[in-house]
Amino acid sequence: MKGLIAKGSIRRRLVLQLGAVAAILSIAFFLVVQVVADRAAQDTQDNIIAAAATAIADALYADRDRVMLELPYSAFSMLGSISQDRVFYRVVERGQTLTGYDDLPIADSGVSKNTRRFASFTYRGEMVRAVTVVRSVSLRDERRAVTVTVAQTQRGRAVISSRITATATAIAAVFFMVATGLSFWAAQAALRPINRVARSVARRGPNDLRPVVGETPTELVPLVGALNSFIARLRVSLLRSEEFIADAAHRVRTPLATVRAQAELTHRRLNKPEHKKAIREMIRAIDESSRSAGQLLDHAMVTFRTDSLEKTPVDLVGLLAETCDRLAPTADLKDIDILRDFPEGPFEIQGDPVLIQSALRNILDNAIKYSPDDSQITVRAFEDDGFWLQVRDQGRGFGDADLGKLSQRFSRGANVADIVGSGLGLTIADEVVGAHFGRLVISKNKKGTGACVSLVFAQP
Amino acid sequence: MRFLLIEDNAQLADAVVGRLALDGHAVDHAGTLESAWAFINAASYDLILLDIMLPDGDGRDFLVDHRKAENRTPVIVITARSEVSDRVGLLDLGADDYITKPFDFSELEARCRAVLRRQGGVAANHKTYEGVVLDSTSGGLTINGNTEILRNRELRLLEVFFRAPGQVFSKSHLMDRLFSFSDEVSENAIEVYVGRLRKRLDGSDVRIETVRGLGYRMVGKT
């Protein structure tokens, strides 16, 4: 994937964002719980001290002309039972402290009858919560307002609050971890359709120009739509190119065929050897240019196809047999026998049959071209640490040419200067076999003349 | 042989018809698919030469339709495209063989022969002379009941003689028939092949006679 810079990751972003949301929610949850817990603990304490103050207020009674108080034990034991907090109290009547702690501030001086007022302040070195209750006591001829204030330190409340907070923290932490875990899963699940689309596109063969169809998530529809329109444009463009090439080939080759046919006609009719020779030269020129053009097109096709190699099951032996069938008439023209030596079973590999057939045709065509009349070409298929497809001829061979360089584009052996043919045959074969991770083996015959060209494919 | 050439390009058609006629073949020319069907329904042919790019429809459609017919005439497709994939596709559609433009006529002839041979059971191309039977399609030479299969050049050479027994053919003419344009051969090569034919005809009533300064001819005992 040259040219593609993988920057950022949707999955990572999703996970981070979901994780951030989870974190924010966790913190918000924690803060809310803390406030609520504090409130609840405060209310709990407030209720208790209010109950104590009420119990004390209930114990007020009139004794002749005095207001008396019988402090109820329960008021204080109640306060002591929940927590180990310090307790302070003060009962005030007519501005005078009836009993209790003189310096305890009263929660609200303007407090109304029978309602409770709460306050928080520092007393004797610690933060306390105080409630003030007013009760009216009827004496003989008047009613007296008595305020009862009860205050308690807040250790117990802090304990409740912190216990709830600890639980809340634990829950928030668990929630956060679970949410983060779920966000991984959710990100994965959300991306699945994207991965599916990506995979289905990647799975396509190199020549698959069908539009991408199937279920696509809404967000990907623009992308897939653009991809499809691009594919359509590409297909149209390719089609046009193909049509152009076909058209061009047709336009060039048809008149050329006419020329050649007429040339043959003329050659027959002419008698003078020098005339006949001239026509023969012409026809050879036509043949050479035609073969060159054909090989160039072939080579272009090979280059294109090897770039994105199709892989289908291929029987090498079958292809070799077909190639021999196809070129049999050509060999026959020169009375060349093609001897076949094939095994029983197929040689199966994954590859492109069009390319392999093109390579084989080029090699066999070369062999026929460079073999003398009445000779033999042996075509063999055998296994020897690979699948070997071998064509041995009895031609002039490659002489002293550097066998390694022969398959380079347009190079020809030193011996073949006067035979029509371009140098692309071995190049094509080399490229095809290379694309299939095989190799081209060229050697001179040990016995007699001739060359031996083999395409060696790796056994799967 | 009787050919039907389906070709829209008039010049090419003329050239092909003319060239095939040189070898004694009869060629009908149809310029469109429509007229081709008319020809096919009217007469019978040994072989159809079909140019795959035609103005009124792709030659492929013709192949598809033609394949469904009974006693189907073999078709060799003439194509300008050289890609293997195209050609293989043609065979799948129903062509018996194909040849690319521009083509060598001796190759065309060899392919026709091969196609007909594959078809089998065609007795059309027997020629007999003085008790010797030559089957152009199979290349079989039957002498006194024994049949030998001639090699390609031997067959082509003998065919020339069989077409006009007794007629003298110059070396040059025979060379034209025997060798393709890429072959670089001398006139001596003819002698080699004539020699081979003579060997084949040994024991029959037919022989190849050298006519000094003029060429060769095939004569019988009488």
Place this chain on the structure above:
Amino acid sequence: MCIARFCAALGAVALMSVAFPMSAFEVEERHHFPAIAGDEVLRIISTADEDAFEPIIRAYQAQNPAVAVDYTIASSTEVMRAIYDEGAAFDLVISSAMDLQTKLANDGFALAYTSAQTATLPDWAIWRDQVFAFTQEPAVLVVSEAFFAEIGVPKNRRDLINLLRRESAWFQGRVGTYDVRTSGLGYLFATQDSRNIESYWRLTELMGGLNSPLYCCSSDMIRDVASGKLAFAYNVLGSYAASRLPETKGFHIVELEDFTSVMLRTVLVPVGVENQPAAHRMIDFLVTMKDRPDLVAASGLPPVDEAALDANTAMRPIRLGPGLLVFLDRLKRDRFLENWENSIVQD
């Protein structure tokens, strides 16, 4: 001559005030236990007898040889006055008056302390990490052997009341109990009884009707019961009685089966502390007395032991906490004493 004597007297007083700082609160006894080797001092003010505490102090000094112990004994009210009103400088305050100790802590006169040792105390034996109980001492009935030789010893208060009613003549002037007006411990036991026992006032009235003598202290009650002067004494400090048992003959101890208050003797560190480390070590020492049966035996102070209480369900430790403040309330106290006087002092 007079001047010289006067100056000498003044000098003596001055010397005394340096050696023994002037206190407005009343001191009963003062003992000094010198350090084995060192110059630290731990000043304790306590309501407990020296007899009971000496073995504990000695054992403490064995572990802390650098510390000298200054042990001041006073009554519970004087101890309260010393710390609450006068802010006298002491490192530890030990008292049997749980209510006063609780008020000290409640009103901000005690410092908190935690340690591995204090963590071993049960919940009811520690308040706010400031007041630490180190004994559990029940209030018991001390009965005369001679008197109850032939009749059965009452097992619970109902039996006691019935007995007193039936044989009122027998028991005239022969039943003793604390004068709660003067005895802090007596007041504590009485107020707790009034809360927990519905028959308390009935019993008190009965005892009043029998012209029961009132005592300031457990020792006097035990002496009179042993000698046979009293038939029995009510709400005597059990640990004290038990410590007297070997030496004094003629009485035995009865724990009433319906309800027995258990007093917890407590120790706290006052805000005026000067030698905190030594004070903390003493607290650790006291709260782990369970591990020193020798000291338990020598001091006669039963240590805090939850298991022992579980075994006897009638024993209820007095609860440390704000509840103890109730009977310290002026109005409440006046009212209680008024009722009590009316019950027990009958003309």
